[in-house]
């Protein structure tokens with residue numbers, strides 16, 4: 001299944017990453033992780049650092065799925081605002097979830113720092129602006145909710161914004177403690193580090209079938225069978241490749257667009273390199289890179305399959321370029337990389353994580369939504385806690401088979 005089309009920027013920053021063998025013969029492990037994206041990588045690192053024997057299989061190459069089309073924003077604010085999430089699941093759980101996302105960004109900073117390679121990780125603040133004046137009352141409600149629960153957000157009015165940026169917007173929330181990264185370098189380095197801690201990695205090794213039950217699973221790969229006590233399915237936006245078709249009923253599959261420009265002559269107009277996004281849905285978001293490029297994304301369309309023609313892609317890329325120009329008229333950015341990719345959200349805007357109560361020993365990491373990397377890290381902790389018998393307050397909020405009442409509410 002094609003997950004992306006076009007020219008991806010991130011893999012160009014590490015042309016010869018480590019490669020791993022194909023599984024030949026059979027194997028036996030305590031935990032088998034299926035999928036070598038950010039979800040599988042962080043799970044593999046967390047388990048191997050905790051001394052849990054694990055292996056990871058990837059049907060292609062590691063970091064070749066959605067994680068390489070990721071634009072690398074790490075934010076604790078979600079696609080669904082805290083005030084809306086509170087209406088959906090109750091204020092207490094909504095705050096627990098938002099705090100877990102904030103803690104996850106902190107933890108990702110520690111992970112990035114512990115890696116032997118540079119992964120483009122930089123702490124940044126986020127700037128969430130009102131796309132129109134009509135959105136200001138709800139934005140203000142969101143600010144008050146964040147403020148009430150001690151997230152340390154700031155309210156910027158029109159004058160504050162005009163003093164910091166060359167564009168005018170009616171209002172914005174500025175949140176601190178977020179970050180940006182290079183997702184390809186991050187995933188590849190995390191796997192490299194996990195291998196150093198004992199994770200076994202096999203590329204070009206698909207899971208063709210999962211058989212058995214708790215404590216006695218057999219994964220068929222075509223080349224050989226893998227026996228495992230637990231299986232973690234971290235297969236991204238193609239759950240049906242791992243027999244998890246039920247997830248499709250809880251997911252909304254779209255396609256999204258992203259561009260990366262050539263390095264800009266000057267980003268002096270860009271206040272503290274804030275990561276910008278907006279209240280409109282679908283939203284535009286833009287960030288910068290270490291070497292002065294601009295990354296912009298958005299224009300989601302309700303189709304799962306990416307566009308497969310250069311002309312169709314270019315039409316959207318030029319729209320994203322024009323959006324940058326509207327915000328920063330003096331920048332005149334030049335397009336260098338452009339892609340379209342499948343982008344999946346869950347119907348209730350929460351990830352689907354944890355052990356399947358109907359199939360003990362099978363764990364899911366479906367990090368659907370714009371905060372996938374933040375969720376992946378939460379998932380890794382959750383699975384580690386479940387394996388060592390520690391309770392985790394997030395588990396009931398993100399559990400796989402949650403009620404339809406939750407899943408039915410849209411924002």
Ligand SMILES: Cc1cc2nc3c(=O)[nH]c(=O)nc-3n(C[C@H](O)[C@H](O)[C@H](O)COP(=O)(O)OP(=O)(O)OC[C@H]3O[C@@H](n4cnc5c(N)ncnc54)[C@H](O)[C@@H]3O)c2cc1C
Nearest residue numbers: 035037038039059065066067070071072073207236372373
């Ligand atoms: C355009 C775009 C921009 C985004 N921007 C952001 C952002 O700024 N911040 C953010 O946090 N998130 C962002 N996301 C979301 C993020 O990319 C995803 O949440 C994340 O990459 C999902 O990671 P994953 O490991 O679950 O999936 P993947 O990276 O797709 O990894 C899953 C892997 O499983 C493998 N696999 C599948 N089936 C099998 C099988 N049967 N056997 C073996 N292997 C298998 C696949 O080959 C794949 O490599 C963005 C997504 C898109 C498309």
